[in-house]
Amino acid sequence: MNAERLLAHYEKIADAPDAIARLRRFILDLAVRGKLVPQDANDEPASELLKRIAKEKARLVKAGEIRKPKAMPALAETPFPIPPNWRWSQLAEIGVLSPRNEASDALEASFVPMPLIAAEYGVANQHEVRLWGEIKKGYTHFAEGDVGLAKITPCFENGKSTVFRNLTGEIGAGTTELHIVRPLFVDQDFILLFLKSPHFIETGIPKMTGTAGQKRVPTEYFAHSPFPLPPLAEQRRIVAKVDELMGLCDRLEAARAGREVVRDRLAAASLARLNAPDPKTFEGDARFALDALPALTTRPDQIKALRQTILNLAVRGKLVPQDAGDEPASALLERIAKEKVRLMKAGAIPAKKEPVRDSAKMTEKLPASWCPIALGQVCNLVTSGSRGWAEFYATSGPSFIRAQNIRFGHLRLSELAFVNPPSNSEGSRTQVAKGDLLIVITGAGVTNPAILDHDPGEAYVSQHVGLVRPSDRRLSGWLLLCLMAGAGGRSELVERAYGAGKPGLNLDNIRSLSIPLPPLAEQHRIVAKVDALMALCDQLEASLTATAATRRRLLDALLAEALAPVDAREMEAAE
Incomplete structure (x- = not known):
């Protein structure tokens, strides 16, 4: 059968996204289409099984055990x-x-709330023990062997x-x-695998009724959907085969999980040796990590x-x-400090304490030529956007950079807003320039940094964005690395943002952030290497x-082929 090709190519698709889950759904799909086990000419045909079911229903009605069923609607089409x-x-x-149970109120019975019903095929329901008198009213009834959806x-x-x-x-x-x-005379587990099959679920979703958050499968769909009924003997063979293949999926899933755990541990161990380096072994550790990680990363x-x-x-x-x-960082820091004093005296930048x-x-x-500093020591301006911009939004004009435009390490400029600020707007204080660093200071994405690495023309930032202007634009690339690296200042920034209450940063949190400062020449070599x-x-x-996409496409192709109609010669060969 076509399904054999799927198993033959399994190694190529095993690591495809959700491959095992898709294989499980595929098995159920094959089962309800009659493609999982060969048919046996000696089986009592399903038409005879339906006659026996009809006789049994008539007997139950006559005995008063069930109500007379309504006439079955004709099936308009078969899927x-x-x-x-x-x-x-x-x-x-x-x-x-919807059967009802009759029993003594004192009987101990099972109570099954929704959380105790599993979604996975082959996982039994759990239950709580309660007196029947406590649960017979206001709840759905069922008995041993009933099937629930x-x-x-x-x-x-x-x-x-x-x-x-x-x-x-x-x-x-x-x-x-x-x-x-x-x-009645139908294998419960065959009904169950039909209810879990992709066909039944995917066909049923569009038929659900109700509000968006409270949609339900109508009784009509549950009761009268086309149900593919095999002979009873074949139902049992199908269920046994499904159980066998689901067991195989369990083993494949466990093996894959085991492989992933080993890979993750090896990768984590390699990275850990680099994140906490031993000077004696660092060079070898780094070489091993960079050589091995591509193989360990899947x-x-x-x-x-x-x-x-x-x-x-x-x-x-x-x-x-x-x-x-290289000129040491201390000399760079001294030059920056002198220039900041000059600019403050000239009124070119705000006068602030270091x-x-x-x-x-x-x-x-x-390293000996480096210095630990506060971020504000090498910045001429650390500020944030002004409030009250909402009334100045426009369809064109100067750009307006908001928190949602800032992703970790880069700007997303495809969804910029525009503003037409008034001439006396205090917002001009936060007009951005090439080389500025931007940090989300409130709301979703707080602490996300980015660099403005091009000339934006006239552009401003919102009140949710911190603007950091380095004293020398040549520092910008290095400062961005510090804001992105846990060991460079990011961990402290995150700690401050989430220290208490609503996530957010104030400007002093940014100015006093501890960062390392290398010589300027080394900064440029590091940024280029990064x-x-x-x-x-x-x-x-x-x-x-x-x-992953190739594996997915191969899996899609193999599943489509396995579900394709099997011609007469293939059926004969399978039998």
Whole structure:
């Protein structure tokens, strides 16, 4: 059968996104279409099974055990081909819907709220033991062997349904958000796998009724959807095969999880040795990590840890060698301080006291030519946007940079707002320039930094954005690295933002932030090295994304082929 090709290519698709979950759905789809096990000409055909069910219903009606069922509506169309000895039916035809239980109030019975019903196939429901008198009213009734379907969103979409088993007193009651069918001469587990099949769920979602947050599967869909009915003997073979294949999926999932755990541990160990380097072994550790990580990295999300490690190495002076010929950072800092004094006296920049950093931060030893400083010591301006811009929004004009335009490490300028500020607007204080650093200081994305690496023309920032203007534009690239690297100041920034109450930063939090300052020449070498390594990360991430997409396309193709109609010769070969 076509499904064999899927198994033959399994190794190529095993690491595709949600591959195992899709294989599980695929197995259920094959099962309800008659493609999972071969048919047997000796089986009693489904048409005879339907006759026996009709006779049993008539007997139950005559005995007063059930009400006379309503006439079955004709099936307008059938959704897919089924084998010749199968028949299209409906749950209302092959079972009793919404049965009621009669028992003594003193009987111990099972109570099953929604959280105790699993979405996964093969996971039994749990239950609580209660007296029947406590739960017989106001709840849905069921008994041992009944099949229940969760009808409310999102439980239905997630596949919540179960065969009720091991019930105390053999009866139970529970959540009112259930449709119940009591099968007659039909394997309960075959009904269950139909209710969990992609066909039934995907067809049912558009038919749900109610408000957006409280949609439900109508009784009509549950009762009268086309139900593919195999001979009883084949139902049991299908259920056994599904159980076997789901067990295989469990093993594949466990093996994949084991591989991922090993990879994650090896990658984490490699990165940990770089984030807490041993000077004696660092060079070898770095070489091993950079050589091994591409092989250990199988998911794009794993690249995030690698990027952060690169940033941490950069701000610790571990990414490029120091050069004794560089002007030391202390000399750079002295020149900046003198120039700031001159500008303040001239009224060119605000007169501010030099910020003081927390000496308990950044205690790790830095290279000899570096200095630990407060961010504000190398900035001419640390401010934030003005309030009251809402009335000046426009469809064109100067750009207006808001918090949502700032992502971690970069600006997203495709959704800029525009403003027409009045000539006397205090907002001109926060007009931005090339080389400025921007930091989200309130709301979602707080602490996210970015650099304005081009001339924006006339542009301003909102009150939710901090504007940091370095004393020398040549510092901008390095300062951005510090704001992005946990070891460079970011950890302290995050700690301050989330220290208490609503997340947010004040300007003193930014000015006094502890950062390392290397010689200017070394800053440029480090920024260039980081850019090169981040480009490699981009390539690795793109490669992983492309590989995942290829695996997904292969899986899609194999699933489509496996579900395609099987011609007569293939059927004969399968039999």
